[in-house]
Amino acid sequence: MPAFANPFQGNVERKMTKEELIQAVRLNIAGELEAIYVYDAHVQATDNEYAKKVIADIRDEEKAHVGELMTLLKILDPQEAVSFASGEAEVEELLGAAKPSVSADQPSSAPSAPTVGSLVNE
Numbered sequence: 631m632p633a634f635a636n637p638f639q640g641n642v643e644r645k646m647t648k649e650e651l652i653q654a655v656r657l658n659i660a661g662e663l664e665a666i667y668v669y670d671a672h673v674q675a676t677d678n679e680y681a682k683k684v685i686a687d688i689r690d691e692e693k694a695h696v697g698e699l700m701t702l703l704k705i706l707d708p709q710e711a712v713s714f715a716s717g718e719a720e721v722e723e724l725l726g727a728a729k730p731s732v733s734a735d736q737p738s739s740a741p742s743a744p745t746v747g748s749l750v751n752e
């Protein structure tokens with residue numbers, strides 16, 4: 631929750647070290663993921679089409695922010711980028727030809743898109 635009541639909340643005493651910056655970017659990513667989760671919950675929790683459209687658009691913009699921050703994190707910590715690539719390769723190997731194709735132009739709300747619930751019994 632915001633801590634705007636404290637007028638000194640945003641004051642900084644010094645610049646971050648590189649390690650602290652990397653940790654800050656990880657925290658930023660977590661914040662973006664939380665925002666996606668909350669916006670998506672609000673989209674699911676209303677039948678108001680105007681609200682669904684606007685909030686879903688904001689949710690999807692947060693996904694782009696995750697991509698930006700992940701790219702920044704890989705630049706700041708190349709070893710972490712190697713770890714991410716290792717994990718990606720592991721999934722590719724596990725799923726092989728069974729991997730579903732991902733279409734960038736497919737809306738996230740498309741009925742054919744898998745959801746957490748749809749994968750529970752797979």
Ligand SMILES: [Fe+2]
Nearest residue numbers: 662691692695
């Ligand atoms: Fe964001």
